[in-house]
Amino acid sequence: MQSIKGLALLQQLPTALMYKRRGEEQFHLNDAFIKLFGISSEQLNGVPNFSFFDPINKSQLTDTQCPFEKIEKEAFPTAWVRLQTPARSLHCFITGSVIADGDGEWLIINVENNAHYAMAESEEGAHAQRHITFNQLLTKFSSKLIKASADELDVIIGQSLAAFGEFCDVDRCYLFEFSQELSLMSNTHEWVAAGVTPYIDDLQNMPTSDMPFLMEHINEGMFKVDDVKDIPDSAIAEREEFQKEGICSILCMRITVDGNPYGFIGCDIIGSPYTWCASDIEYLKRIGDMLGNTLQNIYNRRAIYAMQQELVEANKQLQKLANIDGLTGIANRRLFNTTLEKDLSQSCRRNESISLLLIDVDFFKLYNDNYGHVAGDHVLQQVALTISESCIGTDDLVARYGGEEFAIILPATTTDDAEALAKRILDNVKRLGIEHERSPHNKLLTVSVGVATQDLACDETCSDLVNKADQALYRAKAAGRNCVSQ
Known part of the structure; x- marks a missing residue:
């Protein structure tokens, strides 16, 4: 040695x-x-x-x-x-x-x-090297933030604050967010150096009215205090709050999103006053701009997503209006036609039978004449609900075929199973106990059902199957109604 x-x-x-x-x-x-x-x-x-x-x-x-x-x-x-x-x-x-x-x-x-650069032979060289290093740091986090989803944002903001805090050798670096009406502010992200007390949990939902001196400067874009002791007596409450947290110097920059104040990014020095230099101000402003641009992108993405969801919902409503019967809430004739064509084709491919029921409310015109159209509409709603609740197949489609007629498409259903369902519907409608004085069937409202089945030969079209069911329904009416016919 x-x-x-x-x-x-x-x-x-x-x-x-x-x-x-x-x-x-x-x-x-x-x-x-x-x-x-x-x-x-x-x-x-x-x-x-x-x-x-x-x-x-x-x-x-x-x-x-x-x-x-x-x-x-x-x-x-x-x-x-x-x-x-x-x-x-x-x-x-x-x-x-x-x-x-x-x-x-x-x-x-x-x-x-770490702010000293031994490789630089002059003060000008040290400043240039520091500027290059900061640009590299900014580029690194900018590329992360551009690709960031809303779920990843918190982590990357935290990493950005930590990188900035370590690079500029400050004791605390943080992000505050304003409430929508600017009445409250909350510390959403915080980085502290080793040995420094974090305060993020204590700085939630703070009334902005308690910090008028800070807010006045934030509204102008920047809050810069080299020595907290120099804060005027008119803002003594704010000065004492900073001193309670051990803060000697503060630098904050406003962040705007969609043209409105979002919050601010800031950093503190603890222990002794520090004179913020031009590079400190420039670097914090650039970090703030980067976060502001990212938050703006997230805001835009959320706005676009919200618009897309509104369009999806609007399309669903249009789809519903196009395919659902307005009175009964079940499928309309349009959806019935498209579904029957699809199900019939699928049954042929799978070598399965398919059945169709056509249901007519008996003596409905007489009911309307006697009780009025409002009561008639209510009856149709009750019958539609009863028919729907009588079906047990998940692929069955119940539709209003027209007027007082209803239809049920029954994929993978034999004639016997279709007829059993038809009889169950007859019984369930009668159990409703709807009074119909002009009905010959115990003065109760009843229905008639026609049953048709496409056999495995697959030699019928949709029109053929509908005609078969219609003819079966005609036979049920001819037999006195309140019955099932094939």
């Missing part, structure tokens, strides 16, 4: 250092470290608090995981950590080493902030 005479040399080195004598508790900071973290002389008095955190799992590095402990055991650490000081915390790369002088050994931690 190289021998170094005196503490003064460590103190003056241009790289940020933390160091202490082996075996001692007290450690020292050189001028470059104090400048990097913006530590004031007041903050160095007493027992200053310095903590190391794992930036991934955010656990504090203590005991054997503490970098100084590792150096004591000759395990020289090189790692990314979140280093918290009395002034602020930063994402840093640390390298441990041991250096000897005439009086013993120094345990040294070299600290490099």
